Amino acid sequence: MTQRISKTKRFIMTNPIIQFFKYIYLSLKILVIVAGGHGGTRKNI
Amino acid sequence: MAKIVILGAGISGHVAATHLRRKLSKNHEVLVVSPNSNYQWIPSNIWVGIGRMKSEQILFPLAPLYKKKKIGFKQAKAVSFHPEGDSEVDKPYVLIEYVIGENKGNFEKVTYDYLINATGPKLAFDMTEGLIPGKNKVYSVCTYGHAEHAWQGLNKVIQQMKQGKKAKILIGTGHAKSTCQGAAFEYILNVEKELRRHKVRDKAEITWIANEYQLGDFGMDGMLLSYGNNIMKSSEMIEMVFEDRGIKWITRAGVNKIEDGVAHYETLDGEYKSENFDFAMLIPAFSGHGFKAYDKSDNDITEKLFKGFMLVDADYTPKPYEQWTVQDWPETYQNPSYKNIFAPGIAFAPPHAISKPRVSKNGTSISPAPPRTGMPSGITAKLVAENIIDIINGKKTLNHRGSLGNMGAACIASAGYGLMKGSGVSITTFPIVPDYVKYPDTQGRKLGKTFGDIGLAGHWLKLTLHYAFLYKAKMKPFWWLIPE
Numbered sequence: 001m002t003q004r005i006s007k008t009k010r011f012i013m014t015n016p017i018i019q020f021f022k023y024i025y026l027s028l029k030i031l032v033i034v035a036g037g038h039g040g041t042r043k044n045i
Numbered sequence: 046m047a048k049i050v051i052l053g054a055g056i057s058g059h060v061a062a063t064h065l066r067r068k069l070s071k072n073h074e075v076l077v078v079s080p081n082s083n084y085q086w087i088p089s090n091i092w093v094g095i096g097r098m099k100s101e102q103i104l105f106p107l108a109p110l111y112k113k114k115k116i117g118f119k120q121a122k123a124v125s126f127h128p129e130g131d132s133e134v135d136k137p138y139v140l141i142e143y144v145i146g147e148n149k150g151n152f153e154k155v156t157y158d159y160l161i162n163a164t165g166p167k168l169a170f171d172m173t174e175g176l177i178p179g180k181n182k183v184y185s186v187c188t189y190g191h192a193e194h195a196w197q198g199l200n201k202v203i204q205q206m207k208q209g210k211k212a213k214i215l216i217g218t219g220h221a222k223s224t225c226q227g228a229a230f231e232y233i234l235n236v237e238k239e240l241r242r243h244k245v246r247d248k249a250e251i252t253w254i255a256n257e258y259q260l261g262d263f264g265m266d267g268m269l270l271s272y273g274n275n276i277m278k279s280s281e282m283i284e285m286v287f288e289d290r291g292i293k294w295i296t297r298a299g300v301n302k303i304e305d306g307v308a309h310y311e312t313l314d315g316e317y318k319s320e321n322f323d324f325a326m327l328i329p330a331f332s333g334h335g336f337k338a339y340d341k342s343d344n345d346i347t348e349k350l351f352k353g354f355m356l357v358d359a360d361y362t363p364k365p366y367e368q369w370t371v372q373d374w375p376e377t378y379q380n381p382s383y384k385n386i387f388a389p390g391i392a393f394a395p396p397h398a399i400s401k402p403r404v405s406k407n408g409t410s411i412s413p414a415p416p417r418t419g420m421p422s423g424i425t426a427k428l429v430a431e432n433i434i435d436i437i438n439g440k441k442t443l444n445h446r447g448s449l450g451n452m453g454a455a456c457i458a459s460a461g462y463g464l465m466k467g468s469g470v471s472i473t474t475f476p477i478v479p480d481y482v483k484y485p486d487t488q489g490r491k492l493g494k495t496f497g498d499i500g501l502a503g504h505w506l507k508l509t510l511h512y513a514f515l516y517k518a519k520m521k522p523f524w525w526l527i528p529e
Contacts, residue, residue, distance in 0.1 A: 001291030005499075013500035016465060023502035026471055027509070033453040033473050033494045035528035038424060040376040040446035041480070 047073045047437050050139060050157035052123045054079035054107055056087070056419045057390025058163030060426040060529060063520055066116050068434050076117035078155060080144045082106055084518055085189050088419055089511050091231045093192035094326070095239045096200060097462040100189040103511070105519060114520055120145050123164060123334075124152065126350055128383040129341040137385070159433050162355050162388040163426060166331035166417065169220075175303035176219045176329055182306045183219070183325040186232055195326055199236065202324045206245035212323040215308060217254035219327030221299025224264045224414040226255055229328050230283070230470075231458045236326075237290050238461030238468070246291075253287065253294040254308065254320065254327075256411050258403060260284050260294060263456070264413035266400045268474055269488040271496040279472070282497050286460070286470065295320065297403075299411040300327060315406030331391070331414065346382075355388035356380055359396040366401050371450025371480045373397065377443045378429050387429045390422035399478055420454045421447075421477060423529030450478040453494055457507045460499070469503020472496070 005013070012018055049065055051058045054077050065075045085104040092098035111118040121141040128137045136156040143151050168187050170176045178185040184195035202212050216233040218226060233253055240246040253260075261267050261279030268279045287294055297313040308327070309319045333353035340346045350356060359375040373396040380386040388394075395415045403412045428445040435444060453475035460468040473496055479489020487495075517527040 002288045004285045004289040013468065014466075016501060019501040019505070022498070022500060023505045026498060026502055026506055029496075030455045030457075030471070030473055030506070031528070033475055034420060034455050036453070038428075038447040038452035041371045041374070041448045041450045042376065 047158040048156065049073065049075050049159045049161065049433060050155055051075070051077045051161040051163055052079070052139065053163035053165055053392070054081060054084060055163065055165050055390070055422075057165070057392070057422040057426040058161065059084055059518055060423045061161050061163060061389065061430045062116050063114075063518075064427050064430040064525070065433065066114055067525060068430075069437065071115060073437065074117060076119065076155070077107070077111060078119045078121050078123060078139070078141050079107070080120065080122040082108065082120055082145070086511060086515050086518070088507075090186045090189055090192040091228065091235055091459055092462055093189055094184075094186040094195040094199070094232060095235045095462065096196040097239075100193055103189060103515070105515070110519060119143070119153075119155070121153070123336060126336060126338040127154070128160075128338065128350070128386060130156075131339070131341055131343060137383070158385060159436075160386045161426075161429060161433075162386065162392045163390050164334055165391045166354075167334045169330040169332040172330045172332070173220045173300060173303065176300075176327060181303050182323060183303050183308075183327055185329065186228060186326060187328065198324055199239075203240070203243050203245055205323075206240075206248040207243070210248065212249050213321055214249055214251045215254055215320055215322035215325040215327070216251070217295075217327060218256050218413075219300045219303070220330035221256050221301065221311070221409055221411040222330050222414050223256055223328050224331060224416050225328045226257060226263050226413060227416065227418065227456050227458060229253075229255070229326065230263075231460070232326055233292060234286070234290070234458070234460040234468075234470070235462060237292060238463075251292045252320065253292055254298050254300065254310065255294075255296055256299055256413055257296050258313070258401070258412065260287065260296060262400055262413055264398075264400055264416035265474060265477065266479060267488075268472075268479075268490050268495055269492070270472065270490075271492050272498070276492065279497070286499065297411060299405070299409055303327075311405055311407065311409055311411065313403055313405050313411050331417065333394070349382040350380060350386070352394045354394035355386075355392050356382075357388050357393045359394070361394070361396050364397075369397055370482070371448060371476065371478050374448045374450045374478050376446040376448045377432060378425055379432075379443065387433070389425035389429045391417040418454060418456065420529065421449060421452060424452060427529050448478070450476050450480055452477055457503060457510060459504060459507045461504065463504070465501070467504030468499065468501060469505075469507050471498045471503040471506060
């Protein structure tokens with residue numbers, strides 16, 4: 001096992017308060033990406 | 046009055062049925078034909094496979110819901126397609142065979158005005174010798190039944206480890222052309238976390254095996270993504286996660302045979318190797334169902350409808366990887382020969398892979414097939430439903446389009462269960478199929494919309510999706526406000 005994630009980053013990843021705000025941020029960001037629309041790619045249509 | 050028949054009641058078929066029923070008047074008939082009695086939220090199979098959820102928590106019976114919502118339902122499987130009818134039946138129809146009840150084994154010609162083929166993939170375990178869920182110490186999490194067996198097998202190994210025995214665990218893809226690496230990725234991280242919870246992590250050697258050229262390919266040719274303030278390759282991100290958790294990996298491997306506790310595989314270098322295990326979960330290859338199609342005179346016209354999966358408005362001209370474009374990918378999922386047949390979700394034949402195809406020195410193709418995930422399945426099913434509604438209402442063109450080359454997807458991969466101690470790897474990708482012309486400097490993807498994140502919030506997101514999509518699937522109040 002090699003420690004590739006620093007203690008600070010691990011704290012951020014596991015801290016429920018920080019992660020709560022991250023949850024809100026990620027939810028909105030993913031909603032924008034996924035529900036933000038889709039369409040075709042062909043110019044002649 | 047129009048009759049719309051939907052084959053399959055998975056994510057794609059169910060989404061199409063629910064939207065059609067909501068938007069069409071009751072004068073129009075919506076009929077679902079599926080051999081399965083339950084709707085299952087497949088992404089949560091992972092948690093059934095580690096014993097943290099029961100099957101009942103991820104499924105519900107379809108018949109009562111469909112009865113309440115006035116959606117017809119026949120528990121049967123499609124046998125053959127007759128898009129011109131036959132000498133006895135003027136209308137196009139699908140021949141179905143009932144799989145349960147007093148009609149079991151009986152056939153019926155189900156006529157339609159519009160047909161949505163949402164039959165998904167066949168789990169082709171038979172394409173790998175010895176890959177049989179629950180046998181040879183190898184398991185699957187592709188269905189809730191498989192996932193239950195997987196947990197039984199894993200729990201047995203955990204109990205042995207608690208007695209002091211060491212164990213080797215192998216998780217990944219079980220065929221040289223498998224896809225769905227994301228599900229295996231989720232499972233390996235969840236298994237690793239569960240072993241720590243059971244305090245037997247030090248007794249286990251966990252190994253990832255896959256047909257990917259590099260870690261993090263996911264059948265999408267990998268991706269360049271933003272991670273915090275950095276830009277990194279998905280291979281680097283997954284390598285970081287695996288190293289941090291002490292997971293070994295074997296890539297560029299096409300598993301071709303399973304014996305009791307042994308996986309045999311071929312590498313891209315042409316070497317034949319094997320890996321021992323006490324417990325394995327390997328994703329099989331996916332294939333079409335082998336349906337046949339016939340014209341009015343009963344001539345075989347299967348090639349007009351199927352190329353493994355169903356033919357749609359894609360460009361199927363064979364061409365080398367360097368000439369692949371996003372324009373090859375379908376936009377309306379309409380069959381070119383029979384305009385009243387559609388195949389959203391997993392049922393359509395992709396024009397080609399997304400990952401660069403690679404062949405071993407022995408001539409074996411070892412590279413992932415395109416991934417088939419729930420989010421695009423739902424989106425494409427909804428747009429097919431909307432186009433059919435438009436046609437019924439008199440529109441002449443299909444205005445709703447959704448190419449995988451112009452659509453985003455979120456892969457919220459659970460990395461460990463637990464409300465306060467869980468973790469998740471959240472990855473979004475836009476577009477799913479890389480557009481190297483539009484985004485030439487970022488490996489075909491838009492960086493702001495292609496990002497990764499690791500942490501407890503990812504687990505909460507996955508849990509939210511679990512409850513939200515089951516709520517939506519049950520057609521509870523305002524279900525349609527939840528996007529696909």
